Amino acid sequence: MTSLPPTVPARLQRVAHAVRAYNKCLRIEKSLQQAIDNGEKVGNGMIYVRILGYLIHHVVTDEGMKAVVYEITSCVTDRDLLEVGKMYFNHYIRGFRASKGRIPTPSNHASRPSFDKITDMIKKTLEEAPPSHATAKKHALIRDGYRCVVTGKYDRSSVDQIKELEDMLRANPSLKTEETQCAHIFAESTNSSITPGSALDYAATMWGVVVAFGYKNLPHELNGPKIHRLENVMTAVPGFHNLFDELGIWFTPTDEENKYRLEGANDVHLRDYPEFVTFQTPDPVKFPVPSPIYLAIHATCAKVAHLSGAAACIDKFYRDMEDSTTLDPDGGSADILEHALFELHGQSFR
Structure with a gap:
């Protein structure tokens, strides 16, 4: 996980709404760091805010930048902003990242035909x-x-x-x-005949994010x-x-x-x-x-997942899921359970 750069990219430094959205992320990042330094638990909040900040730096299209900036500036409270970051974590990064064990095993039939040329x-x-x-x-x-x-x-x-x-x-x-x-x-x-209006909420899937980014x-x-x-x-x-x-x-x-x-x-x-x-x-x-x-x-x-710490967080989820056979009665397994449900249903459970 890497701290957000102190300013927006050079190409956005005169775009007032982008600067305003990014400064909002910087302020919340600083506040979360102070809480961490004071021994407080902030969950994945730091990851969520850095996802938004790094998206402003790395999203390829102008439509994508505008979508992220709009989501940030529309947030009334800091909690609202972290929920937006969580949405990108769940439906963009986790949606895009292929789960371990999903790679099909190559077929090697003994009866396969042979060819000279x-x-x-x-x-x-x-x-x-x-x-x-x-x-x-x-x-x-x-x-x-x-x-x-x-x-x-x-x-x-x-x-x-x-x-x-x-x-x-x-x-x-x-x-x-x-x-x-x-x-x-x-x-x-990531795609099983998903279309707008289908039973699986299109707007809440990775494809909804991709469309908002201009694709x-x-x-x-x-x-x-x-x-x-x-x-x-x-x-x-x-x-x-x-x-x-x-x-x-x-x-x-x-x-x-x-x-x-x-x-x-x-x-x-x-x-x-x-x-x-x-x-x-x-x-x-x-x-x-x-x-x-x-x-x-x-x-x-990939860049946003790496820099924000989201990729490392997902890897930890997989390790914890592999190592855990029972749930913590005090709630310590909540994140593992949420991740398992997401993997099973492809959606976020709060």
């Missing part, structure tokens, strides 16, 4: 069913050259399945293999099975996949199209990966690369 595999894949996790992985593998987009390691199952790949690796001992997974930018769990088409683009569209997936080794899902690593755009710098919450975790990643495709129409818009939204959420 990559082109034979591609032809068979393109004849298959509508979008699903399985077809998304196969299409992503074709686009990504049967390699992890970050490490360059070849997908082990594909090497076993396609003789041309195996021959290529045998001819070049420097090439490596590892089992890969289909990593979603927006996790599969009005995203719920439609990623609705139901469309969550598996190629723009939302990439081939990745499990270690990177986990870090990406847990908001521990993100892609920052460069001046070059489809080239990104890898950044993360802990520099130590970046050592296994290259500084830059460039997405490539054999056919940009049939096999589009990951969307820069989706990656930008993920990066904003």
